[in-house]
Amino acid sequence: MGGKQANGLAGGYLDWMEISYLGPEGTYSEEAALGRAEQLAPERPRLVPVATIPAAVGTVEEGDAEEAVVPIENSLEGVVTHTADLLIHQTRLRIRGEIVLPIHHCLVLQRGLALPDVRVVYSHPQALAQCRRYLARRLPLAEPVASLSTAGAVGDMHGSERPAAAISSLRAARLFGAEVADRDIEDVRSNRTRFVVLAATDAERTGCDKTSVCFDFGEDAAGILHGALGELASRDINMLKIESRPDRRSLGRYFFLIDVEGHREDPAVREALAGIRGRASIFKVLGSYPTGKV
Amino acid sequence: MGGKQANGLAGGYLDWMEISYLGPEGTYSEEAALGRAEQLAPERPRLVPVATIPAAVGTVEEGDAEEAVVPIENSLEGVVTHTADLLIHQTRLRIRGEIVLPIHHCLVLQRGLALPDVRVVYSHPQALAQCRRYLARRLPLAEPVASLSTAGAVGDMHGSERPAAAISSLRAARLFGAEVADRDIEDVRSNRTRFVVLAATDAERTGCDKTSVCFDFGEDAAGILHGALGELASRDINMLKIESRPDRRSLGRYFFLIDVEGHREDPAVREALAGIRGRASIFKVLGSYPTGKV
Known part of the structure; x- marks a missing residue:
């Protein structure tokens, strides 16, 4: 299991552990996968984004990845009830770990733009809904426009012809080189998404x-x-x-x-x-x- | 309670029962509100779209509407966990009824367009996700683009400069004059959303x-x-x-x-x-x- 990658020094191949997650890069799912990688340190797994939750499960079932990180409760990205149904009905994979991620949204701006000049704000519809009070107060003139994900919103903002902002995670802002104008802009602070780590077997006893x-x-x-x-x-x-x-x-x-x-x-x-x-x-x-x- | 509307014949005012719902028109929430209106026949309530679930609750609390219809499980439109939290913590309103709506998506096209010519397909990200297999099979060349709601997707399609399709409800297609190319295009057929009717008091005993x-x-x-x-x-x-x-x-x-x-x-x-x-x-x-x- 795991991918193979050329090892320049030895001229041979090393096996790398691979973890698939619901992509693209910059989503909260990627943050959860990074959290899983931290749990596994000093091992340094390679993170592989895939397009759907069933595809993530498939990578493990077919031996292309050792683990899959998928949202199971309250996610912005994907229809999460599917994860539970998949676990009940369609796969023999087990839950080997969990990652609980606090969801904090940032407001990011096109470079050099001032807040009062913003005319359009991009994000996933649920992220826009979660920041509705903030937007009404700080960006009352900006039109909300939907993006496919909070990560995709940053790209949509960069490509916009009108003066634009986006709601994204801090990681997506940094990953895609966007200026962070404000942090923790969600109306309700206690939002969390729970992700599970799926694998061929579950985990050993740790006492907790x-x-x-x-x-x-x-x-x-x-x-x-x-x-x-x-x-x-x-x-x-x-x-x-x-x-x-x-x-x-x-x-x-x-x-x-x-x-x-x-x-x-x-x-x-x-x-x-x-x-x-x-x-x-x-x-x-x-x-x-x-x-x-x- | 209820709105007031000029009654031309008598020169006076009649009280109308009003029901607020999570808008805009053409969403599955509006379909649920129409379902509620049917339950109340021969009474003919006026349906009033509002922007958020708390706003819908507010219309009833302040006496502007008699009932509010809001999603409580598995909706595409809005963060539904909020409805349960609102009921637990923030309102004295009671559940007076429920509407269980099967969720069926349609593929609609710009007038005169043929399926093979479609280059972009609009919808709410969760609706796009729920029709992913269908899109891969029938519209492999079309780029998925996010809209704020399945109803908004039809407007986005009409305004698109590229040859466009949208995923919406049958009602939105008819409401906004779009050509229905295909029905029931969701990958999983058993999708349902449950809505509750909130009011100052709950319902009388019916035996069921x-x-x-x-x-x-x-x-x-x-x-x-x-x-x-x-x-x-x-x-x-x-x-x-x-x-x-x-x-x-x-x-x-x-x-x-x-x-x-x-x-x-x-x-x-x-x-x-x-x-x-x-x-x-x-x-x-x-x-x-x-x-x-x-």
Whole structure:
């Protein structure tokens, strides 16, 4: 696994670890992939942007990359519910890690331009929506125009014939040489996007782990979930997140997605998961992995 | 409540019921508002587009509209997690109804244009993403360009100097006089967006109702939820949906959002909710309302 790259010194080839992510460069997904690379230091993986979440998963399934970093909650880039559905239904990959990224937007300007002269502001529609109050206050005369991503917005700004600004990440501003006029311009400060690292296997026990599982239920949702949570509560296992999702293949059936504290090899967690498995008709451990820090 | 409109015949004023929705015209939100108007027939409410979800809520809080229709799950237009947060934290409005809208995209063309000649295709980035496979197959040479909404995409197409297509709803295509080249072009067919109707009070009992509640929890999430679900399971009350959300104001605290079958005035539901209320420190009935049909 991993890509190959010529090694000039030895005249041979070295194997490099590759991580694919939902591109292009300069998006918040790339920041998450950089965050993953930091977690893996001193290893220096090569980051490879791909066009879609299924394509990112495909690179790992086919052995072209060792890991894929994809958004799973509250992203600006891509339809994130797809990641959960993919994990439930379509792939054998496991979650090996997570990255929780605070989302801060910058206002960037064409070089030499002053704020009062701006007539158009580019960004992804959701980023424009997240900065609506700021724009009304500081750029009331600028027309909002949609871009495909917050990274693409910087390019759209550079190419604009009208005096233009863009909303992007700090990284995209630096990557594409744009002047940063203002930082943290989002109306609500607590925005975060959670990314997961997908790989052929999940992670070893570290002592500060979490485990994601999914299981299905039909008519008696409250009863089945009540029983399942009893398995956790009776062992003092903390639940971190719960979500129900419709089964895309079968109307009237649902899946629960649950994150709990601990590794699937911790004795209490193992017992609890065995208990839940016995109550559901479909049960899948999506992975155990170290709890991500913000 | 409701707007006022000159009544030419009597020379006086009639009160009209007004419903605000996340505009502009031609979006899927407008379709949902039209669906709400149908539910209210023979009453003929006036539909008023507003720019944001908080603005829609504001029109009802200030008595300018009787109801607001806003997306709550899986919308293309707007950051929908905000609707749930608004209901939990910021408004006393109740959920009076729901509309479940299947999301089908159309490909529309500039008049007289043939598919092979298209060089650019406009839409909201999430709609472009949802039709990626279709575009790769049928319009491999067209450049995707972002628009602020699927409705705005039709206008962008009309104004384009290059031979252009757009991805929009059937309603937007008809509203803005665009030629429909193809229907149901989304890669995954089961896409739906759920909208809620917000008003000063929730709905009367109909016998086919659901009830949305939220309550908070701290450290012992599995234990509290286990107890809460016991209140439902022991009374054979079906749970339709569950979701945990971080409390934006207090790190480490969470809210559960739960939908159950039945009206809050049904005796079993009333007892169960009283039991849950006794276990949580914050508890809020978001509303009881007739179950929406797709």
